[in-house]
Amino acid sequence: MSSETSILGSTSQRSDHYRKLLSFVVSNAWMGENMAVENYSEMVPMFSSVDEKIEAVQQAKDEGKHILVLEKLGKRAGFGIDQNLIEEEWKGIRATFHEAAKKSDLAGCLIIQDLMVEALAVGMYKTFASPLNADREAAKVAGQLLDDELRHLDIGVRRINALMDKDSDAVHDSLVWAHSRVMPALFAMVHNACDFLCAKHVYCESELAYVEGGELHLDGAPKSDIFINLESLKLAALEHYVTMLDTTGFETRVVNQLVSSMAAYEIPGRVDLGIKEVLAGRNAPAETKCC
Ligand SMILES: [Fe+2]
Numbered sequence: 001m002s003s004e005t006s007i008l009g010s011t012s013q014r015s016d017h018y019r020k021l022l023s024f025v026v027s028n029a030w031m032g033e034n035m036a037v038e039n040y041s042e043m044v045p046m047f048s049s050v051d052e053k054i055e056a057v058q059q060a061k062d063e064g065k066h067i068l069v070l071e072k073l074g075k076r077a078g079f080g081i082d083q084n085l086i087e088e089e090w091k092g093i094r095a096t097f098h099e100a101a102k103k104s105d106l107a108g109c110l111i112i113q114d115l116m117v118e119a120l121a122v123g124m125y126k127t128f129a130s131p132l133n134a135d136r137e138a139a140k141v142a143g144q145l146l147d148d149e150l151r152h153l154d155i156g157v158r159r160i161n162a163l164m165d166k167d168s169d170a171v172h173d174s175l176v177w178a179h180s181r182v183m184p185a186l187f188a189m190v191h192n193a194c195d196f197l198c199a200k201h202v203y204c205e206s207e208l209a210y211v212e213g214g215e216l217h218l219d220g221a222p223k224s225d226i227f228i229n230l231e232s233l234k235l236a237a238l239e240h241y242v243t244m245l246d247t248t249g250f251e252t253r254v255v256n257q258l259v260s261s262m263a264a265y266e267i268p269g270r271v272d273l274g275i276k277e278v279l280a281g282r283n284a285p286a287e288t289k290c291c
């Protein structure tokens with residue numbers, strides 16, 4: 001790591017361009033955290049036991065703290081939460097969650113918030129929390145948030161497993177419904193991120209950070225063939241989502257079918273999200289069920 005990038009963590013070390021891209025990431029994470037507060041709060045009356053209600057309230061409180069931590073990071077880095085840089089798709093995801101809540105589909109709510117949205121949060125925070133991230137201040141904040149999100153993910157898996165024990169078919173139906181509504185929106189965020197930023201006069205092509213000699217650096221040096229861009233940050237989340245579907249114990253044939261459907265979301269000629277690789281890694285052909 002060059003001496004110029006090794007001591008990052010102070011505002012002055014961040015280029016204007018890096019700050020703008022960080023502002024985009026932080027503003028969208030902030031939006032996701034706001035949505036999480038609303039989602040967990042909406043779930044509270046859906047739980048039957050007092051313990052579960054209290055646990056959901058605590059989760060909403062955790063997400064509230066994350067909002068403040070992200071605002072503080074932005075302030076220290078020299079930017080505020082930029083409503084202009086928040087992607088539109090958040091509204092659709094929140095609306096789908098609300099629809100699930102209105103029809104008392106607790107499994108659907110848990111899958112959307114605890115698997116899909118948490119996977120996005122975990123994937124992004126994990127990428128930023130990497131010890132290779134030269135922006136140590138952002139890495140430290142991401143690491144703190146990551147601990148909570150991983151805990152939320154565990155709670156979600158436990159809750160979904162309990163529902164599966166009661167009615168596995170109904171939970172799988174909720175998964176297929178939620179996947180068809182939410183995952184295209186998450187993919188649209190990935191595909192549109194570049195156009196979205198370009199429309200805001202922010203160059204997404206430039207590296208948010210790049211890897212050279214096995215280490216992650218911020219911009220300010222020549223582009224490398226290997227660099228982490230916004231798409232790869234979100235791809236980490238999508239891969240995490242697929243892993244969580246397996247971990248939760250959903251039927252392999254259903255998960256394979258859902259992963260296969262995601263390949264159709266990729267736009268030919270645009271950024272390759274690596275779904276084909278995910279499919280290959282799973283030996284994708286879905287088993288056929290005869291009965
Ligand atoms: Fe959070």
Ligand SMILES: [Fe+2]
Pocket residue numbers: 036063118121148149152
């Ligand atoms: Fe969370």
